Amino acid sequence: MNTSPRPPTPINSPSYPTEFQQVILKKSQNFVGRIFVFTAIFNFIQRCDRGYFTIIGAPGSGKSAILAKYVTENPQVLYYNAQLPGKNRAEEFITSISTQIETENFTSLHSLLQQVSDKLEPQQKFIIAIDALDAVNHTDQTKGSNLFYLPRYLPRGVYFLLTRRPYLRKQSGLLIETPFQILDLAAYPQENxxxxQSYIRQYVNSDEELTAQLTAKSENNFMYTSAYFDCAQYKKLSDHLSQILPAISKEVDRLTPDLEAYYQQHFHKMIPPNSPSQEREFKSSVLNVLVQFSSVVSAESIASTIDADEYDVEEVLENWREFLTLQEIDGEIHYSLYHSSFQDFLSKQVNFA
Incomplete structure (x- = not known):
C-alpha cells in the first residue's frame, strides 16, 4: 500500500469523534495510489508558511478516501466531515474543532487559530482537514461570510486541507487572502x-482481462467501482473469477443498492421534490435533453430543443455544476453527466414525453 509524504510534526493531538473514526476507517481501507495528490500537499506545506489546499473532484472520484488516508498517515491532523448528518453547520464545526484540541477559551475561529499559532515552534504545523465542503449549510451564517466562517487570513503555521465537488468561482463560498492551491483530480486522467487499475487488481487476483474491463466501466470513478465490489453478489462470485467473467460483466452493469441510493441523493439535489411544480418541470425538461445525449451538449442546444431561454438553461446547469463534466468546443461550453451509470439512472427518473 502506498503512503503519503509526512509533513513536519504538527502541534495538535486530536481525539476524533466516533462517527469520524468510522468514516476514516471505512474510507481508508484497501487504499492505493494517489501519490501525486499527497506529494502536492506535502510540497504546498513545505513551500508556504500557511494556507488553504483544496482537492476538487466529481462525486465518487476518491476525495474522501484521500483525506481519510492522509489523516491515517498523519494522525495529528484535525479532521471534520461536513457530509455526515448534523455536521453541516458552522456552529457544530467550530465546537468539534475546539473539542478536538481541548480548548474553550476563544471568541471566534480566527482567535482560536491565532492562539494555536502563537504556541507553534518554527517548524510545527497545525492542520485541519475538512471533507465535503460542498455539503455545508450556510443559511444561518452571517451574509457574505465564508463557509464555516473559515478565516480570510490565516496565522503562521496554520493550514486547511479541503475537499469539495466542482463549483463555479462565484459560488465558492470562500474569500481568502492567504496562500492557496487547488488540485483538480480531473486534470490528472493518467494518474487516475x-x-x-491498481484498486481493481486487489479484488480480481490481478486478472488483467477483468481488470481492463472493469477499469473501462469505472470511468475512473472509485465510488462506482467500490460499490460493486462491496455488494453481496460480487462476494458470492469472487472465488470463481476466471470461470464467471461473463456473469461479472453482466452484474457490473446493474446498480448496487448503495449506488442507487447515492444517485437518488444526487437526483433530489438536482430537482428537489418539494420545489415548486413549475421549477421541477423546467429542470426535468433540461435533464431530459441532457440524459438523451450520448456525448456532450451545449446550453444553446438544450434551450433550442425545449424552446426555452438559453440564460435560464445555463442557470440550471450552473446549479448542477457538481454533477457535470464541462468541455469547451469551438469556444462554447458543452456539458455531460459525470458518469454514464448516473446518466442511465437519471434516464429512468425523468418522464420522457
Whole structure:
C-alpha cells in the first residue's frame, strides 16, 4: 500500500469523534495510489508558511478516501466531515474543532487559530482537514461570510486541507487572502486511470482481462467501482473469477443498492421534490435533453430543443455544476453527466414525453 509524504510534526493531538473514526476507517481501507495528490500537499506545506489546499473532484472520484488516508498517515491532523448528518453547520464545526484540541477559551475561529499559532515552534504545523465542503449549510451564517466562517487570513503555521465537488468561482463560498492551491483530480486522467487499475487488481487476483474491463466501466470513478465490489453478489462470485467473467460483466452493469441510493441523493439535489411544480418541470425538461445525449451538449442546444431561454438553461446547469463534466468546443461550453451509470439512472427518473 502506498503512503503519503509526512509533513513536519504538527502541534495538535486530536481525539476524533466516533462517527469520524468510522468514516476514516471505512474510507481508508484497501487504499492505493494517489501519490501525486499527497506529494502536492506535502510540497504546498513545505513551500508556504500557511494556507488553504483544496482537492476538487466529481462525486465518487476518491476525495474522501484521500483525506481519510492522509489523516491515517498523519494522525495529528484535525479532521471534520461536513457530509455526515448534523455536521453541516458552522456552529457544530467550530465546537468539534475546539473539542478536538481541548480548548474553550476563544471568541471566534480566527482567535482560536491565532492562539494555536502563537504556541507553534518554527517548524510545527497545525492542520485541519475538512471533507465535503460542498455539503455545508450556510443559511444561518452571517451574509457574505465564508463557509464555516473559515478565516480570510490565516496565522503562521496554520493550514486547511479541503475537499469539495466542482463549483463555479462565484459560488465558492470562500474569500481568502492567504496562500492557496487547488488540485483538480480531473486534470490528472493518467494518474487516475493507473490508480483505479491498481484498486481493481486487489479484488480480481490481478486478472488483467477483468481488470481492463472493469477499469473501462469505472470511468475512473472509485465510488462506482467500490460499490460493486462491496455488494453481496460480487462476494458470492469472487472465488470463481476466471470461470464467471461473463456473469461479472453482466452484474457490473446493474446498480448496487448503495449506488442507487447515492444517485437518488444526487437526483433530489438536482430537482428537489418539494420545489415548486413549475421549477421541477423546467429542470426535468433540461435533464431530459441532457440524459438523451450520448456525448456532450451545449446550453444553446438544450434551450433550442425545449424552446426555452438559453440564460435560464445555463442557470440550471450552473446549479448542477457538481454533477457535470464541462468541455469547451469551438469556444462554447458543452456539458455531460459525470458518469454514464448516473446518466442511465437519471434516464429512468425523468418522464420522457
Amino acid at each position: 486511470h493507473e490508480d483505479i
